[in-house]
Amino acid sequence: MKLSCYPTSIFKISKFLQVVFLLIVVTECNPKSAKNTESIIPIDTLSAEAETVREFQKLIPGEIELNDDCFGDVIELKGLQKNTSAIFEVKETQMLVKDSLLIMANLNNGNMFLIFSLPNFRLVKSLGKMGRGPGEFQFPKLVPSENSENLCYIYEQANNHLFSLQKDFSITELPFKLRDGQTKRMINDKLLVSFSPNEFLYAESIKGGKAIFDFKVLDDSTQNQMIYNLSFSDAYKSWASYIGDFGANAEKERAVYAYKYFKRLVFTDLKNNTSRTLIFNAGDAKKGDAMATMSPENTTHYWGMSAQKEHVYVLYSGRSPVEVNKEWRKKEYYIFVEKYDWNGNPIAKYRLNNWGYFCADEQRGKLYLASVNDADPFFEYTIE
Structure with missing residues (x-):
């Protein structure tokens, strides 16, 4: 065994x-x-680290003086002209991208809104007649939407009404109205962004300057609150001195305002109620009334903005309308786009070989420009 x-x-x-x-x-x-x-690493430590990664960095408050060399070398971009079957004159144009669509508001005698498919710029739909009747528009502005259920909102400056442009291309008036402007002007100058279907931020003229407001729709009422005063000098009290462009980012809780007649931008941290002002050494606008400020001999700085998820893009001229017209007679067409992160840090500066209205498409790495000088107006620029 x-x-x-x-x-x-x-x-x-x-x-x-x-x-x-x-x-x-x-x-x-x-x-x-x-x-x-x-x-x-304990599980609770991992969760804490994940939260830290997701938290957006804080904005450093204060006023910062900058020169143009803060961007590094200007990046020269040559646009690819894109043909479309749509025939229209580029006039007081505004554009934004939602999903695979380029949505345009264009002031003309036909339809006010044109919708194109990307990347081929095929006209999908035209709608929105000019007029004073039901369903007609006089001075509409596109409002980017964070809502996945619609394409964007439309703000009618003539009567302070808000509409929703649905995914089936129908236009529905919203059941509430924004507060009337604080200044006695025939046309409201609100610049809106949407944080949600029930919350909008806007910049608007106030007595002696301009301010940012938060507008909320509650169960049976609305709430309107001023959250930041954009006025910066008693020497400039005309509403025209504070004309500019406004954008915001709901995810990062940031807002930005760029002044047309000053090379000046204000980035606001909405969560912590702090701001960062970028002041470039570019000279001040003329003092005086609106006529003096908007003189064609006065330098135009910023006059277009496209707020994206990671960066904000601002159209920049840096010349007066008189100087631009002289260049056009020589067939010299160009304009700049400045790129910033949402904490107000300069990232890049592009020189586009045309002039017009623009929007950014950060998802595809593109800038789109509607030229005022070409019969086929669309140009596509590839950015880094």
């Missing part, structure tokens, strides 16, 4: 030694083994 069991015992011992050896090897090689317990 012992002889018959002896080989079996040897086999069992051998198997046991093999198992022990494998355990030693695995223990030495595996960083998650008991021998390396100090490298194991």
Whole structure:
């Protein structure tokens, strides 16, 4: 019996030694083994680190003086002209991208809104007649939407009404109205962005300047609150001195305003109620009334903005309308786009080989420009 069991015992011992050896090897090689317990990160620590990664960095408040060299070398871009079957004159144009559509508001005698498919710029739909009747528009502005259920909102400056442009291209008036302007002007100058279907931010003229307001729709009422005063000098009290462009980012809780007649931008941290002002050494606008400020001899700085998820893009001229017209007579067409992150840090500056109205498509890495000088107006620029 012992002889018959002896080989079996040897086999069992051998198997046991093999198992022990494998355990030693695995223990030495595996960083998650008991021998390396100090490298194991507790689950609650992982969750805390994930929260830290998701939190957007804080904006550094204060006024910062900058020169144009803060962007580094200007990047020259040559646009690819895109043909379309639509025939229209580019006039007081505004554009934005939603999903695979380029939506345009264009002041003309036909339809006020044109919708094109990307990337081929095929006209999908034209709608919105000019007029004073039901369903007609006089001075509409496109309002980018964070709502996945619609394409964008439309703000009618003539009567302070808001509409929703649905995904089926129908236009529905919203059941509430924005507060009337604080200044006695025939046309409201609100510049709106949408944070949600029930919350809008806007910049608007106030007595002696301009301010940012937060508008919320509650269950049975609305709430309107001024959150930042954009006025910066008693020497400039005309509403025209504070003309500019407004954008915001709901996810990062940031707003930005760029002044037309000053090379000046204000980035606002809405969560912490702080602001960062960028002031470029570009000279001040003329003092005086609206006529003096808007003189064609006065330098135009910013006059177009496209707020995206990661960056904000601002159209920049840096010349007066008189100078631009002289260049056009020589067939010299160009304009700049400045790129900033949402904490007000300059990232890049592009020189486009045409002049017109623009929007950014950060998802596709493109800038789109509607030229005022070409019969086929669309140009596509590839950015980094």
